[in-house]
Amino acid sequence: MKKVVQNLSIKEAQQIVDQWITTVGVRYYNELTNMAILTEEVGEVARIMARQYGEQSFKESDKQVDLGDELADVLFVLICIANQTGIDLTTALQKNLAKKTKRDAVRHAQNEKLK
Numbered sequence: 001m002k003k004v005v006q007n008l009s010i011k012e013a014q015q016i017v018d019q020w021i022t023t024v025g026v027r028y029y030n031e032l033t034n035m036a037i038l039t040e041e042v043g044e045v046a047r048i049m050a051r052q053y054g055e056q057s058f059k060e061s062d063k064q065v066d067l068g069d070e071l072a073d074v075l076f077v078l079i080c081i082a083n084q085t086g087i088d089l090t091t092a093l094q095k096n097l098a099k100k101t102k103r104d105a106v107r108h109a110q111n112e113k114l115k
Contacts, residue, residue, distance in 0.1 A: 010090045017079045028084045034077055041073040 008016070021028055029037065048067045050056045058065075082089045108114055 010093065011088070013075075014079055014083055014089060017076060018083050021080065021083075028080060031081065031084060034081050034084070038074065038077040038081065041070065041077055045070045045074060 028034070044065075045067070047062070048065050048070060051058045051062065052067065079089065081087075082092075
């Protein structure tokens, strides 16, 4: 497997995940399975957020959770879905940021709730 680099580009992350899946993971789960796994992983992030930053408290069994690890799980599955559906996440993110910038050029600056 390719050595993990410090400053990983999105493209490199997609390549590394693909290489991991095809060597260690054997193959990709189907798209619907990965969507269910993504939902599960986002739920785990939500659980930590509700306890660490919200009003809920941690149970004794929850105290060893790692938000960074759970966010990485979300990113991993998201990259899997992009890879198996032919999405270049670098291009998709660039297009998305351009769309948001055009659409929200003054919207947020004029939002009184953000001041």
